[in-house]
Amino acid sequence: MSIHFAPAKPSGLTHAKSGAAKKILRQAQSNVANDNGPGREAADRVLRAALHHFAQHGLGAAKVARAQAEKAFFEGDRDTYDWWLGITRTLDRRLAASVSGQS
Numbered sequence: 001m002s003i004h005f006a007p008a009k010p011s012g013l014t015h016a017k018s019g020a021a022k023k024i025l026r027q028a029q030s031n032v033a034n035d036n037g038p039g040r041e042a043a044d045r046v047l048r049a050a051l052h053h054f055a056q057h058g059l060g061a062a063k064v065a066r067a068q069a070e071k072a073f074f075e076g077d078r079d080t081y082d083w084w085l086g087i088t089r090t091l092d093r094r095l096a097a098s099v100s101g102q103s
Contacts, residue, residue: 046083050090062092066099 054061069084089096 046086046090049083050087053087054091062088062095065091066095069099 050061050065053065057064065084065088069081069088072078072080072084085096085100088099
């Protein structure tokens with residue numbers, strides 16, 4: 001997941017004086033996208049867990065998460081498998097694809 005920062009209002013156009021500048025400002029502000037839509041909370045939980053996992057295990061965190069996903073898979077625990085696969089995917093997409101059979 002990439003993180004992008006954008007100003008709340010376009011810089012340089014906040015004090016628009018001409019009618020054309022005001023129209024451009026209204027159009028720009030109407031096209032602002034909010035990435036905090038539905039389902040965002042779950043993605044944020046996985047991201048936080050992945051960052052915490054990375055803090056504990058360092059550069060080998062993705063491999064540790066993959067091992068946890070594989071362990072859960074062979075134990076038949078689908079929820080735990082999905083959780084660890086999500087953490088693996090957040091840390092290393094190619095490694096997660098190899099676990100889930102996607103190439």
